Amino acid sequence: MSFFRIGKRNKKKNKKEIQLKEQQKLKEQKKQSEKEKEKEKEKEVVKTNEYTIKKSKETKQYLETYFSNLNKSSLERMKRRREFEENLKSQNLPKKEYSRIRDEFYKKENAQNRLKTKKLQASDFEILKIIGKGAFGIVSLAREKSTGDVYAMKILNKQKMIKQGQVDHAKTERDLMVTIDNPWIVTLYYSFQDENYLYLIMDYIAGGDMMTHLIKREILSEEETKFYIAETIVAVSTVHQMGFIHRDLKPDNLLIDKRGHITLTDFGLSKGYKSIRKEMEEEKEFKIPEKKKHKNSTTNKKLRQKAWKARRKLAYSTVGTPDYIAIEIFWRKGYSETCDWWSLGVIMFEMIFGFPPFASESRRETFQMILNWKEYLIFPEDIYVSDEAKDLISKLVCSPKDRLGNNGVQEIKNHPFFNDIDWDLVEKRQKEPLYIPEVSGITDTRHFEDFEDEFSSDEDDSLLSDEDQKQLEKQDQFAGYTYKRVNKQRPKVFIQEWLTNFEQNEKKKKKVRVKKKKK
Known part of the structure; x- marks a missing residue:
């Protein structure tokens, strides 16, 4: 009996121990579950905080920009x-003309002030003609409906910018034009966005771009080249002074204004160097060519010109070209502002x-030739070029460590090729150009390539991933993109243009009166 009782007691004891263990296990599981819930809550709080911080920064950026622009x-x-009144008084105009020009100036001034307080949208502009096309959008000649002012309007597709990793490029381009305010850089007046597009409203430079000019002219004289290169040096150095590199x-990024001077822009419509290099590396059997010199003959020159002429006409397309990109950018080992001087030499x-x-006939070959520039930088013998010109090109299209400009832009200005250049006149845009484009009016587009005058919002769109689409919907990537310049009007220019138009109208009226008298 005693043995049976002991066994029964042990069973009860074991049962209690099992129950206690199970209870303990349940408690531990409950604690673990509570800990996991706490962690999840903490993660949610962190996510919320990150989003709040991000939104706060964006709001701060917007408010700072807004009040800075307001002031x-x-x-x-x-x-x-004040400048307008002083310039107007110095003209000593009759009272009637004085009042008319004054009224017109302030009427336009008030119209533009109203425009600054208005939220701009694409429907505020009338597209007159497409003057440029590229991988991410178009550039058009556009008229602002309320003031009648004419601008170059750049429209960029957000989906394509995000998919191709060009968001930072779009922001940098906008920031550069906002930061730099001088006649060498195309003036940005407004930037805004909607659900699908970014818009940049800029000065319309009616003389066209250097690419179109070269297609028409084939080659330029050394004197013309010297003028354009000197002005481009000054333009690019202003970009460098503000901490930017053009790259x-x-x-096609060198515009010629109606007075014949260079204005620098970056339409940013062709593929960047990263995508070009990626495509080259993805080519089957990609390899660097043997280091041998190509033939330097007139026949070879004509073949290369024929191939390049066709290539130049594709420059506005989605193809893109590596022809002007410095070798160190392809190396991916870092580069400085002197990469722009290589491009200048090209x-x-x-x-x-x-x-x-x-x-060459393919981008792949061009890429290979740039990597082996020492073997392929050859001067054709059938065109006379001064030794100074050849020497300058050789000292720009070379290894970064040997390139002119490493010790500042003055190094380039001091080169013998520019011995007869008055840099003071160049910097003031007072050196007389050898070519002045014929421009009949503010909407004259004869100096630009002809494109189809139709812009389709669905044209060549590629679908985004779900993540990219969410980012696009949030609009976070393009926060702070909106910008409005204080005013387009330049008092002195306004007065000169008004007086010119007035004189022309008076001459026309006089001719009409003479004809009537003869009759």
């Missing part, structure tokens, strides 16, 4: 009106000889 706008308006300097070569030094 700048007020000061600039006072300065502009994509080429003839442009100078093209102006004189009619084609870039590394032009």
Whole structure:
């Protein structure tokens, strides 16, 4: 009996121990579950905080930009009106003309002030003609409906910018044009966005771009080349002084204004160097060519010119070209502002000889030639070029460590090729150009390529991933993109243009009166 009781007691004891263990296990599981819930809550709080911090930064950025522009706008308006009154008085005009020009100036001034307070949208502009096309959008000649002012309007597709990793490029381009305010850089007046597009409203430079000019002219004289290269040096150095590097300097980014001077822009419509290099590396059997010199004959030159002429006409397309990109950018080992001077040397070569030094029938070959630039930088013998010009090109299209400009832009200015250049006149845009484009009016587009005058929002769109689409919907990537310049009007220019138009109208009226008398 005692043995049976002991066994029964042990069973009860074991049962209690099992129950206690199970209870303990349940408690531990409950604690673990509570800990996991706490962790999840903490993660949610962190996510919420990150989103809040991000939104706070964006709001702060927007408010700082808004109030900075507001203050700048007020000061600039006072300065502009004072300048207008002083210039107008100095003209000694009759009272009637004085009143008319004054009324017209302030009428336009008020219209533009109203425009600054309005939220801009694409429907505020009428597209007159497409003057440029590229991988991410178009550039058009557009008229602002309320003021009648004419601009170059750049429209960029957000989906394509995100998919191709060009968001930072779009922001940098906008920031550069906002930061730099001088006649060498195309003026940005407004930037805004909608659900699908980014818009940049800029000065319309009616003389066209250097690429179109070169297609028409084939080659330029050394004197013309010297003028354009000197002005481009000053333009690019102003970009460098503000802490920017162009990286994509080429003839289609050099605009010629109606007075014949260079204005620098970056339409940013062709593929960047990263995508070009990626495509080259994805080519089957990609390899660097053997280091042998190509034939330097007139026949070879003509073949290269023929190939490059066709290539130049595709420059506005989605194809893109590596012809002007410095070798160190392809190396991916870091680069400095001197990469722009390599591009300048390539442009100078093209102006004189009619084609870039590394032009070929395919981008793959061009890429390989740039990597082996020592073997392929050859000067054709059938065009006379001064030793100074050849020497300058050789000291720009070379290894970064040997390149002119490493010790500042003055190094380039001091080169013997520029011995007869008055840099003071160049910097003031007072050196007389050898070519002045014929421009009949503010909507004259004869100096630009002809494109289909139709812009389809669905054209060549590619679908985004779900993640990219969410980012696009949030609009976070393009926060702070909106910008409005204080005012477009320049008092002195306004007065000169008004008086010119007035004189022309008076002459026409006089001719009409003479004809009537004869009858």
